[in-house]
Amino acid sequence: xxxxxxxxxNASNLKISRIDKTFGSVLGGDEIFLLCDKVQxxxxxxxFYEEDDEACWxxxxxxxxxxxxxxxxxxxxxxxxxxxxxxxxxxxxxxxRRKKAGDSSDPKQFTYIPQVQDKExxxxxxxx
Amino acid sequence: xxxxxxxxxxxSQLKISLLNQYSGSCHGRTEVFMLCDKVQxxxxxxxFRHGSxxANGEFSQxxxxxxxxxxxxxxxxxxxxxxxxxxxxxxxxxxxxQMESEPVKFTYLPQNIDPYEVK
Numbered sequence: 001x002x003x004x005x006x007x008x009x010n011a012s013n014l015k016i017s018r019i020d021k022t023f024g025s026v027l028g029g030d031e032i033f034l035l036c037d038k039v040q041x042x043x044x045x046x047x048f049y050e051e052d053d054e055a056c057w058x059x060x061x062x063x064x065x066x067x068x069x070x071x072x073x074x075x076x077x078x079x080x081x082x083x084x085x086x087x088x089x090x091x092x093x094x095x096x097r098r099k100k101a102g103d104s105s106d107p108k109q110f111t112y113i114p115q116v117q118d119k120e121x122x123x124x125x126x127x128x
Numbered sequence: 129x130x131x132x133x134x135x136x137x138x139x140s141q142l143k144i145s146l147l148n149q150y151s152g153s154c155h156g157r158t159e160v161f162m163l164c165d166k167v168q169x170x171x172x173x174x175x176f177r178h179g180s181x182x183a184n185g186e187f188s189q190x191x192x193x194x195x196x197x198x199x200x201x202x203x204x205x206x207x208x209x210x211x212x213x214x215x216x217x218x219x220x221x222x223x224x225x226q227m228e229s230e231p232v233k234f235t236y237l238p239q240n241i242d243p244y245e246v247k
Contacts, residue, residue, distance in 0.1 A: 017193060020148050020161045033148045033161040035193040069145060069163045072194040 013037065014096040014105035023089070023111040028080030032061070034073065036096060036105070041068035043099050046076055048110065050092045057082045061094070081112045089113050137168045137195065142220045142229035151213070151235040156204035160185070164220060164229075166195045171223050174200055176234065178216035181206045185218070205236040213237050 015037040024030030034046070046061030059079035067075045081090060093107035143165040152158030162174070169192035174185030183203035191199045205214060217231035 018161075018199065020159070020199075031148070033163070033197075035161070035197050035199075037194075070166075070194075070196040073163055073197050075146065075148075075163075 014039065014098065014103065016094075016096055016105050016108050019094075019108060019110075022109060023113055024078050026081045026084050026086055026090070026112040026114055028078045030078045031075065032078060033075055034096075036072060036074065038071050039068065039074070039096065039098075040071070041065040044068065044074070045097050045099055046074065046094060047097045047104070048079055048092055048094045049107075050090075057092075078110070084115065086112065086114050137166050138171070138222075138224065140166060142167065142172075142222060142227060144218070144220055144229050144232050147218075147232065147234070150233065151237055152202050153239060154205040154208055154210050154214070154236040155239060156202045158202040160200055160202060162198045162200065162220075164196060164198065167192065167198070167220065167222075168195070172198070173221050173223055174198065175219050175221050175228075176203055176216050177219070177231075178206075178214065181216075202234070208239070210236065210238050 016034060017037070018035040020033040021030060024032070042065050046063070047058055048061065049056065049058040059082070061074075061076035061078060063074055063076035069075070081092070089111050091109050091111045094110050095107040096105040097103070144162060145165070146163040148161040149158070152160070169189040172192070174187070176183050176185065183206075185198075185200035185202060187198055187200035193199070205216070207214075213235045215233050215235050218234045219231045220229040221227070
């Protein structure tokens with residue numbers, strides 16, 4: 001078994017402790033506060049993904065190194081879901097992943113909520 | 129002039145960097161994520177103030193994340209019958225020496241008296 005320096009942020013396990021929102025718009029752009037174990041601001045990404053039988057989807061949370069607070073928190077914006085025309089909420093996963101080593105944290109669930117239809121659209125559908 | 133160890137959380141300067149939201153119901157109980165400079169989980173409080181009114185944000189030591197973030201619930205505002213937003217100050221305060229951070233503003237909002245928007 002390899003021996004890791006548990007104090008080095010390169011070798012320690014990634015972990016998401018808490019996130020302030022577990023749902024957001026299918027269009028993305030929602031700001032999320034994520035509390036985590038030690039990360040390096042230039043070697044970390046937030047991966048949203050979905051795994052089903054047919055296809056895999058992934059997209060990444062939007063943040064810059066300055067959005068990583070003291071190595072233990074990240075403020076980022078959610079990516080849009082691959083299909084913005086969903087009719088029901090869709091639950092996907094998000095995880096922390098180190099860019100270089102490729103290792104990742106356990107996932108947390110995140111739910112994309114359909115867009116609120118504008119009134120004209122609703123009226124148009126009612127008239128049908 | 130005293131010389132402080134800037135790295136010691138018993139004497140270091142307190143600083144609020146960011147809140148995930150800056151407004152909430154006058155009933156309180158809004159969950160807020162605060163990012164801050166290093167604090168000691170057993171020697172810190174979050175104080176809401178407006179004029180002579182003050183109340184504490186509610187959290188336990190396990191809500192202090194790695195000394196740099198606190199997840200807390202807002203206290204109810206003194207007046208539950210406000211008709212428009214009320215801006216109050218929020219500071220971090222070290223209990224042992226009563227040192228305070230610079231304040232940030234938080235706005236208490238009236239409760240929605242017409243939740244189903246009948247009017």
